[in-house]
Amino acid sequence: MSDETLSEFVEATATKFGIPGVAVGVWVDGREVYACHGVTSVEDPLPVGRDTLFVLGSVTKTYTATALMRLVERGLVELEAPVRRYVPELVLADERAAERITVLNLLNHTAGLDWGVIVDTGEGDDALAGYVAKMAELELIGSPGDRASYSQAGYNLAGRVIEKVTGLPYERAITSLLFEPLGLSNSFFAPGEVMTRRFAVGHDRGQDGTLSVARPWKHWRGDNPGGGLASSVAEQLRWARFHLGDGRAEDGTRVLPAGLLGRMREPTVALRASSLGDALGVGWFLRDVDGVRTVGHGGSANGQFAEFLTVPGRDFAVVSLSNAGPDGIPFNQAVVRWALQTYLGVTDRDPEPIPYDEARAREVTGRYENDAMTFTVTAEGEGLRLEVLIKPEIRAGADIELPADHAPFDFGLLPGDGDEYVITGGAFKGQRGFFTRDAGGTVAGVDLAGRLFTRVATASA
Template sequence: MSYDTLPDFVRATATELGIPGVAVGVWAGGQEIYACHGVTSVDNPLPVDQDTLFQLGSVTKTYTATAVLHLVASGRVELDAPVRRYVPELRLADERTAAEITVSQLLNHTAGLDWGLIVDTGEGDDALAGYVAKMAELTLIAAPGVRASYSQAGYNLLGRVIEKVVGMPYEKAISSLVFEPLGLSRSFFARDDVMTRRFAVGHNLDEDGTLSVARPWRHSRSGNPGGGIVASVSDQLRWARFQLGDGRAESGAPVLPAEVLHRMKEPTVALRASTLGDAIGLGWFLRDVDGVRTVGHGGSANGQFAEFLTVPERDFAIVAVSNAGPNGIPFNQAVVRWALDHYLGLVDGDPTPVPYDRGRAQELVGRYDIDSMTLAIATDGAGLTLEVRIKPEIRTASETELPADYPPADFGLLPGDGDEYIITGGGLKGQRGYFTRDEHGAVVGADLAGRLFNRVKAAAG
């Protein structure tokens, strides 16, 4: 069914997918357009509007990257400098890697760092310092500069770079470098700032299919540089307008040189079969849709999801936030696609998998791991399924409730060499990835959402 207006589409899609509360903002034709629906919480419902605060998750990385580029433009940081110039206390599992990784490699996820560490280093101003002190425990997946693999740890380390250079806690630095100059008055990190305003809580599905409030509402402070901002869609559209502009705030005050702002959106490393994009800039994912370049970033928290996309050559932006898993991601993606089509005439579709091949399927069956999650691939002889689970030992050790697992979902291989795939069902529907092989042709890893899951060898006997 087609819908003529954004509010109609947002309302119908949120209802169909069972999302309690959503907010969408569009910048098109020099105007802001909003569509909000539902409530902040199923337990304590308040209407969602354009000023309701949602967790942005990894969209935060675009703010961190912009702050780093501000320091680059002012001569206080060099992109190609080793990180240890600014964080000399950095220790990793491999000394050579610790000495070699650069600021730019953290920005474009090519530092060779695994996704992250599940640690809580407290809520004090030393939270990031404590996180960096534990990075010697982090798995290294490649030598610096060899390949892209999405890393939360890398952006948390960038937050520590900002702290050391500016001489103040990360959150205060972002407020000084980004929030205040751009007039982002509805963007926060601290719970005390959020709780005095209307804000959304996340929701996850229980085993009986009902939604319950996700707890904890957010995780520890050390993850703020990679995913800690809480903001409204109205503030995100202001952020989008800055990113589409010439580096000046709405007041005309210079914030970032135009050439530096535009450099962030130039490709630095290509991505293969990734829903995130075709390439990574400096803090941004770049993707061509119907022959037109888009620049964006997604994010997720515990039961909250965000999508932020701009189309620079069309002076267009859309932001979408939702407060329930697993359907928050499909909701955001559906709204973005509708908006691209409705406002710009750009059609964004998924590729079609090839027919099931038993031989190829058997090559892929098994378990693949990152530090905190397991990706399990199975076949029933007629199709393939992919399941994403938080490791049981992580759940057991956690003192707080963690997000629900993604149950097995159908996926299929794409035309070509047979190593690229797309998920065709469930909360991860539309996500793309690929399998990695060693020099002998054996499958040794699977990329999903930009992260490398290494294959776990089957136990002997």
């Protein structure tokens, strides 16, 4: 497999999806292969290279989890300990939940916390403390340990655990625990550090197809543990090599015992009908693809998207970074699937939905919501469509420009009686989820991308 073949595929796929700038890296057969294409910004275009910084979004969560495992190894944190041992000031809407949530509940998204609090708590060293104080307003979707539901708030709270235990601001703690020992010298949280280097900006596509720069470039400091890191594709392959290894840095320094590194890749909770994976480890999504175990995490920021996937059994990794929404998502997915097929012979296919069933469609149509978004299902002709929107009051009250809403997508129900579905068109094509029922058998909720939406009305209401 020539390096030119990867470059040709990346250029053709970026052109197909209309992405201004992309950076792709593959670790295979003990060597790095890169393909970068396009520009950092449509307003101020500079070539994208392997050292260009992109906002990684939720890939940052893998750093937060790994840093906590370093503190576990030092005996400073216990995964099964209640979070209040380290953050005694934690207040939640449910006092019993606040007492019971463990560190592991945060790291595998089983704390029962809704997605997050949309709040700017400033850029000072107290930003994360301020965010955690606002969590008293956050809704709970269940009791700790009941189920997995993806939560930005949970990881921001995990970052506060790191601050309390180390006595350092989160960003300095990550630098000390991970960046310095691993030689990660091109990864940053502060915009002031990023702006002196080449970096990509996000883009949104308007109704007329025109791309515009997405602003702000990244969100508030209080969100850093769950999604604030900026890094390059070259730096991410170094991060991948560390997690594929035995816990040593490239210079031989022991950063984590191999056993603890391996524990992060062991299932802690199963996931149902999720494109994210079959299970969650500690900070990682675990998924079997064509009989091969993959370990990875995706991320989205304001018009920037990241996909990070490793195959430990094959000493393989692929990283894809793109700077336009919503098509950065299918671009990254296409790159990862091509790399798996081309380098490993591993095929990743979407499941096929069943033909339209009017009776089943009537059961699921309606409006669902969580703390920040609405999810509406309608039956149109002989098909189902869904639309995910940021709540108007959230958008109106935001101090910053929020990402564009997701256009309606076609989807279909999957075979069996599990109320599972797959999106069949648009930027979320291939994403899977499921509907949940109450004790009486009525559809009461829906999951998408690991997030729970609760039903509030039928489509005809």
